[in-house]
Amino acid sequence: MGTTNFRQRIDEERKTRTRARLLDAARRVFTAAGYHSPKVSDIVDAAGVGQGTFYRHFSDKRELFDALVDALLVDLGAGFSEAFATLPETVEEYRDASLRSVRAAAGVLMEHRAEALLFLKEGPTIDAVLEARVAEVMDGFAFLAQGFLDHAIQAGFARPCDSAVVSQCLVGIALRHLERGLPEGDDLDHTVREIVDFAFLGFGPGTQER
Amino acid sequence: MGTTNFRQRIDEERKTRTRARLLDAARRVFTAAGYHSPKVSDIVDAAGVGQGTFYRHFSDKRELFDALVDALLVDLGAGFSEAFATLPETVEEYRDASLRSVRAAAGVLMEHRAEALLFLKEGPTIDAVLEARVAEVMDGFAFLAQGFLDHAIQAGFARPCDSAVVSQCLVGIALRHLERGLPEGDDLDHTVREIVDFAFLGFGPGTQER
Amino acid sequence: MGTTNFRQRIDEERKTRTRARLLDAARRVFTAAGYHSPKVSDIVDAAGVGQGTFYRHFSDKRELFDALVDALLVDLGAGFSEAFATLPETVEEYRDASLRSVRAAAGVLMEHRAEALLFLKEGPTIDAVLEARVAEVMDGFAFLAQGFLDHAIQAGFARPCDSAVVSQCLVGIALRHLERGLPEGDDLDHTVREIVDFAFLGFGPGTQER
């Protein structure tokens, strides 16, 4: 009533921008200092908005964290879909394809490393719901890995093994390197190749492999 | 005066007992609900002691947590030393010895699983000091693993590889299974064997192995 | 410019309408939930206007309440003047006239019951000024009643008594029934008659009355 469409658009945009500033600030603050110590006031200070503004957008620190997580999962999901888009069809291309996929996935993860770590390490310490959500995401990855593995075993690309156990090993390897961080440039190639080699060959002496 | 001495002993014992009750209660409370949410009052309630009593023993929730960590690391250290006491000397016994060691180590870890997870997952979210301590412990494990690996490569028990990368993979595998928990009984044997097999052989098709 | 004049009229009308919407909404909100709990935002929501609009019309929740009170007192004043317009001149018509007046006054009050109660019960809890205003209005009624009574005593229509005390009794009776609410229809007649009888005769046994 009396409100012009123009006014509505302007207001909406302003609101969105403010929300984005809060999310950005929270991302910076949380990745630097974790979830627990920062106070709401630290976040609004970093965002350069008033204290009350925070509560117009989020009902509490927890909800803001959730919003951050949602955004992260969307980004990761997209990145991963792309990384694992093409499945190898012959033994020969299997290792190469894997290498490419892992390198791509590593790139995506490293790009979002800070937030991913935030989610993985702080999430479970926040509350049971978030703990479950993290577990769910991890189980999702394990499930995917197990699917690939089962398919590979079936196709003779992989040694018969308990894919449930092995896929968890793969998840563990990924997590550990996410946590430690991966090198950049050529070193990244080297590291990824070592990881993939380990996954394919183990560290055992092999027969006379390669 | 004789009585004084007696009185001193009594008091000292009482103090020790009270401290133990607090530590026990804290272990229960923290493993159930994490480090952050429980208040000091939750711990003293669980211990059945007065609020003020807490501060006669610890200056802080943080200090109490440290005490818990110290005890844990002592226990784990002892268990691990024992698990990895004997080093294999020939290729033949290498995998068997590894299997035995891993199974033993898994037993120790599972026994202290709740506290270990507490340390690993809550620790880094508490403060920078504790975060560093956790990292240090993990690096210690990785360093040990790398030592074994280097020795094995040297001795021809293991495929030449970047032991720095591979040892982190091994740590990741261990952590992931610590986090998920291991089954009990025969299933434990199966799982451990699968893990060790994966570490030795990877999941690749092998040549015509075994 | 002619347009300007037109524009002015339009704006003025809109302003009046908006103010009326706010007053109406406030009446509804306040009579439903009292003065204290409703927030300014509850009122603007009920009025269907923007938050800022409120402050173009009233500087305060308090000022809005005052405006409501002003309107009420005007309405009540008019109603009462009419109800007590004709004074009885002989003993015979005294009770009948009273009955008619009381019934008329009761009608006016019941019509504005919700707002009157709002004023009477919430007013004194708002601030000293409003408390004084309520007291003043009540004293005004008492003063009127005392005037009637003195006149009646003079004229022999009423028993000599301390009219100051008795008029307060009458006010009390009126307030109590305002608060409780009066029945509708024939029951109203009955109740008013009982009240008037009580005021004239008390509840004592009388001589052989009626």
Added chain:
Amino acid sequence: MGTTNFRQRIDEERKTRTRARLLDAARRVFTAAGYHSPKVSDIVDAAGVGQGTFYRHFSDKRELFDALVDALLVDLGAGFSEAFATLPETVEEYRDASLRSVRAAAGVLMEHRAEALLFLKEGPTIDAVLEARVAEVMDGFAFLAQGFLDHAIQAGFARPCDSAVVSQCLVGIALRHLERGLPEGDDLDHTVREIVDFAFLGFGPGTQER
């Protein structure tokens, strides 16, 4: 455990004393400034205790108010039971007995006037529960009055009338005088006599009438 009975007694007493200080302070603050404006901090300041202490004893301002009301109702109940302990048995003593009872009741009420007004006038503005409680108390008084009246009508002490309506009139009279306050000393006697006379006789011209 370790706690001596003596220690328990001392602590308990201290706690009771602190609670009493808070109740006293609240009574003073509320009767002076009403329920709504005073902040919790005003009360703790008046009581001379720390802010946190308040919350050891009451969960909020509302609960403290309830405690005050409880105490008041106990006091009033006792005073009134006594005031109306003896029922008149003959017409002759009826008015005298009433006079005595009303004077006694007036004394009790005036003694607790400030708190009673607090309860009556602020109570209904606090929340629906308290509003209901006030209504309940008032209805209780009306019910008692109606009982007396019915009994008196039966016994021929009182004129047949609609006791439901008349008892509400009596309650209104009492409330109005509670609100206005009664004079002290001889004037009290005069006022009470005028009120009782009005209740028995009304203000009508009396016996040789009509």
Added chain:
DNA sequence: AATGAATGAGTGTTCATTCAT
């Protein structure tokens, strides 16, 4: 040594009010 009542600094949250559009 143990206790638990008292404390108050610190923090989350609300809501009247402002102001750019």
Added chain:
DNA sequence: CATGAATGAACACTCATTCAT
């Protein structure tokens, strides 16, 4: 004039810590 996003002062409440007993 009307709007509603933004604001921050004000306040309620929590909880680690102290201290009298």
